[in-house]
Amino acid sequence: MTDELRIFRNFIKKNNxxxxxxxxxxxxxxxxxxxxxxxxxxxxxVKRQYPEIGLATIYRAMNIICRSxxxxxxxxxxxxxxxxxxxxxxxxxHLICIKCGKIIEMHNDDIEEIxxxxxxxxxxxxxxxxxxxxxxxxxxxx
Amino acid sequence: MTDELRIFRNFIKKNNxxxxxxxxxxxxxxxxxxxxxxxxxxxxxVKRQYPEIGLATIYRAMNIICRSxxxxxxxxxxxxxxxxxxxxxxxxxHLICIKCGKIIEMHNDDIEEIxxxxxxxxxxxxxxxxxxxxxxxxxxxx
DNA sequence: TATAATAATGATAATGATTTTCATTATTAG
DNA sequence: CTAATAATGAAAATCATTATCATTATTATA
Ligand SMILES: [Mn+2]
Ligand SMILES: [Mn+2]
Ligand SMILES: [Zn+2]
Ligand SMILES: [Zn+2]
Numbered sequence: 001m002t003d004e005l006r007i008f009r010n011f012i013k014k015n016n017x018x019x020x021x022x023x024x025x026x027x028x029x030x031x032x033x034x035x036x037x038x039x040x041x042x043x044x045x046v047k048r049q050y051p052e053i054g055l056a057t058i059y060r061a062m063n064i065i066c067r068s069x070x071x072x073x074x075x076x077x078x079x080x081x082x083x084x085x086x087x088x089x090x091x092x093x094h095l096i097c098i099k100c101g102k103i104i105e106m107h108n109d110d111i112e113e114i115x116x117x118x119x120x121x122x123x124x125x126x127x128x129x130x131x132x133x134x135x136x137x138x139x140x141x142x
Numbered sequence: 143m144t145d146e147l148r149i150f151r152n153f154i155k156k157n158n159x160x161x162x163x164x165x166x167x168x169x170x171x172x173x174x175x176x177x178x179x180x181x182x183x184x185x186x187x188v189k190r191q192y193p194e195i196g197l198a199t200i201y202r203a204m205n206i207i208c209r210s211x212x213x214x215x216x217x218x219x220x221x222x223x224x225x226x227x228x229x230x231x232x233x234x235x236h237l238i239c240i241k242c243g244k245i246i247e248m249h250n251d252d253i254e255e256i257x258x259x260x261x262x263x264x265x266x267x268x269x270x271x272x273x274x275x276x277x278x279x280x281x282x283x284x
Numbered sequence: 285t286a287t288a289a290t291a292a293t294g295a296t297a298a299t300g301a302t303t304t305t306c307a308t309t310a311t312t313a314g
Numbered sequence: 315c316t317a318a319t320a321a322t323g324a325a326a327a328t329c330a331t332t333a334t335c336a337t338t339a340t341t342a343t344a
Contacts, residue, residue, distance in 0.1 A: 158320090159320075159321090160319080160320045160321065162320085162321060162322085164321080164322075165321085194322095194323080195322090195323085196322070196323040196324070197323085197324095198322075198323065198324080198325095199321080199322060199323070202321080202322085221330090221331090
């Protein structure tokens with residue numbers, strides 16, 4: 001059994017949620033993609049193997065998967081939530097190509113440090129942050 | 143006439159848009175608030191002086207005001223776009239209190255510099271970026 | 285294993301922000 | 315002043331997401 005499945009089942013047990021075949025299939029398919037994936041795209045993927053699974057079930061499953069800390073959402077401002085793996089992936093920021101939609105992941109410790117410093121300056125207790133850089137990726141520069 | 147009104151009328155002229163009383167009133171009221179304001183809130187404000195102005199007109203006006211670079215949108219992830227002044231306000235990032243909704247503005251040149259460096263590293267041509275830090279403001283810490 | 289309690293499901297309706305449509309009104313060039 | 319056309323408000327449409335509800339699946343326990 002994978003770490004992720006173990007974590008998921010633990011979360012299910014701890015929260016008086018019942019097990020469900022569908023939900024574990026959704027988790028499996030989500031974990032097998034490396035995209036920043038929307039509900040709609042994930043539903044499409046899931047339907048290929050399990051055509052009977054409805055959209056609402058994907059919403060409900062991804063909600064629980066996020067609460068179990070296996071996924072988190074990103075919002076690039078186009079009105080659609082996307083999901084990415086959280087387990088085994090350290091915090092990172094995103095470079096988002098406004099032409100092709102490509103999302104590049106990056107991390108920089110200095111930025112993180114300065115952020116903390118700025119929070120201290122404003123007596124602000126940070127719980128989370130997101131840095132998104134919009135522009136053109138390598139391939140989309142003429 | 144204010145700088146802003148001049149810029150606005152120039153933009154109107156350059157883009158074959160007709161002048162409109164309502165639109166300039168919306169602009170005026172928007173410029174008189176210093177909040178990060180939603181369409182709904184702005185409509186409420188506008189209705190006090192001009193009860194006949196409809197919601198769609200606020201949407202249409204703010205869209206043009208943004209295109210004229212007098213305003214820009216921020217999206218703090220609650221599904222509602224907010225607008226803030228752009229003219230005469232340099233770029234800044236936001237600390238967003240997840241309890242009371244307060245938005246603190248901050249700017250740090252080092253962060254901006256590192257961002258540019260990271261873009262170079264990935265051959266990415268930045269057009270825009272946003273950094274949002276979520277947490278608790280001074281007043282909301284117990 | 286059978287059963288009762290209850291959570292999960294899919295279809296569909298509801299919601300909320302935003303956009304579009306359309307008939308009417310306002311602006312503007314000539 | 316008039317014709318052309320953009321702007322308007324009301325209402326309908328759209329789109330992502332959430333809630334509802336009757337049915338099905340899971341699970342604890344008798
Ligand atoms: Mn990512
Ligand atoms: Mn601001
Ligand atoms: Zn690209
Ligand atoms: Zn606060």
